[in-house]
Amino acid sequence: MTIKEQLYNLCLVFVEQRLITVNKAILDIQNSLQSETKSSAGDKHETGRAMLQLEREKAGHQLAEIEKQKQILHKVNVESKHQKVALGSVIKTTQANYFIAVSAGEIVIDKTTYYAISAATPIAQLLLSKGVGDKVAFRDAKFEILEVL
Secondary structure, rough: HHHHHHHHHHHEEEEEHHHHHHHHHHHHHHHHHHHHHOOOHHHHHHHHHHHHHHHHHHHHHHHHHHHHHHHHHHOOOOOOEEEEEOOOOOEEEEEOOOEEEEEOEEEOOOOOOEEEEEEOOOHHHOOOOOOOOOOEEOOEEEEEEEEEE
């Protein structure tokens, strides 16, 4: 299995784990809403329900974001080779290694650290359409692209 396939699979697992977590939170909120019974302290009851509704709305937004991430991942072709940095590229630089797909954070494979980042992140925006040998300045760091897979 190639590095790109391993990174892709780990990003897929990351997104699926988030999906499970958010779905569980939504289920917990729905159970709480159903078990919430009207008490003599009516205002307290209404405040509790309103807070649960807000939590459910927040979880709904997270669910929509996870669906977007899944769609982006499905656009990644792990078998494609890139001359220039694009969605699905693995980029090795003098400073760090990146996988442009979804923001899944730090991933370590064979003692090498990669950062799974979204194409919308500032660093990805700088890297997109660059090639081997190009130099990039990000914040206070300057680095060179060594390899694009």
